[in-house]
Amino acid sequence: MPRTLSQKAAGALASSRLLRRGQTLYAENQNNWYLPLSRADKLKSGLWLILHDYSRGVFPPQFLDQQKAYQDEKNYRFSIPGITAAEVSRNNMTKPFWRGNSLQMYLAHFCRIVRCLEGAGVQPPAKVLELGCGGGWASEFLATIGYDVCGTTISEDDITDAHRRVKSLEARGLPSTLKFAASPMESVHTVVPPGTFDAVFIYEALHHAFDWRASLHSSYACLKPGGWMLVCNEPNVLHTYISYRVARLTNTHEIGFSKKELIAELRQAGFRNISSSGPKFHWWFSPHWLLAQK
Ligand SMILES: C[S@@+](CC[C@H](N)C(=O)[O-])C[C@H]1O[C@@H](n2cnc3c(N)ncnc32)[C@H](O)[C@@H]1O
Structure with missing residues (x-):
């Protein structure tokens, strides 16, 4: 849930029509790593994601757990969407x-x-x-x-x-x-x-x-x-x-x-x-x- 004013503003912007295309593209990208994305598409989906995560307090990312960070890096080959x-x-x-x-x-x-x-x-x-x-x-x-x-x-x-x-x-x-x-x-x-x-x-x-x-x-x-x-x-x-x-x-x-x-x-x-x-x-x-x- 948004806590600060800036988080509320980011949440509102992320759910506005302005960034709907970014949200759709990110949802598609989550299933397809090779989704063809133009520079503008990358910008839109990246911006939507940053605002969305910022509003939830998870952007900028914090890496606090060493074992989790190590395991996530080791799991890289198993976590790419749509790639074996x-x-x-x-x-x-x-x-x-x-x-x-x-x-x-x-x-x-x-x-x-x-x-x-x-x-x-x-x-x-x-x-x-x-x-x-x-x-x-x-x-x-x-x-x-x-x-x-x-x-x-x-x-x-x-x-x-x-x-x-x-x-x-x-x-x-x-x-x-x-x-x-x-x-x-x-x-x-x-x-x-x-x-x-x-x-x-x-x-x-x-x-x-x-x-x-x-x-x-x-x-x-x-x-x-x-x-x-x-x-x-x-x-x-x-x-x-x-x-x-x-x-x-x-x-x-x-x-x-x-x-x-x-x-x-x-x-x-x-x-x-x-x-x-x-x-x-x-x-x-x-x-x-x-x-x-x-
Ligand atoms: C973007 S890849 C680059 C790989 C390689 N240099 C290349 O050109 O193909 C990043 C690499 O860093 C490794 N890595 C991530 N965290 C690491 C850590 N804490 N210690 C050692 N390697 C790590 C990943 O497993 C991955 O192999």
Whole structure:
């Protein structure tokens, strides 16, 4: 029930004719992940949902229960509307070779990660740790180049998928330096050998962590002295709003960061030589790319 005046106003707006289309689209989207939505449709359904949830006191989302947050992330493949877990697994195995603009974007991002590593002097066969690796595509690509890679993520099912990539390298006769392990990134230093990695990178996953601050501290513990932390394509502040519809549909954690808070926490964790290679403009929209040294 709306409590404050602003919640009452949001509730009234959400149930007005103005946003009826948004409500209908969201209801359809709840049954069909692939519902074709134009930008305007996404805006309407997202706006309706935010106002609706704000009026009920559940927006902005609060993540207070670690075990629930972990379980929700692990359940991701079982919670996407209209998609089976087997399809999610197939998607994991084909990533980044997805249709549309995704392929170009993921490959460009991968090249950027490699450039960041090389720019920091981290060359194969250096030891690299990935956090939130999903189905492990970026870890596999780095291992193909010759890095000694360990991919980690919270979902054991993702790790089962990712292990097939190790077999794929072996089948191609490439020396298998690729490993995967299930671990929350908040405590990854308790699962992998701490103080042994030349670089830790996280790509589009820090914003899913229950406690992103603890994740940066745990990354620090994994690195050798002088090792490098790469924060890659993590969303800017408006992501909390822009991705709220997706977060609600999949029951996962979608938040955005300001560059200021990311840099402050990296410093707090003990990192130095912190630099940003983006964004220069569009402060609230463009994702972050940060490099920091232990
Ligand atoms: C958007 S996906 C990105 C996956 C991967 N980086 C990629 O490019 O395919 C976010 C990933 O973070 C993982 N994740 C969520 N919370 C986590 C946590 N607390 N610790 C480790 N991984 C987590 C999810 O299971 C998922 O694999």
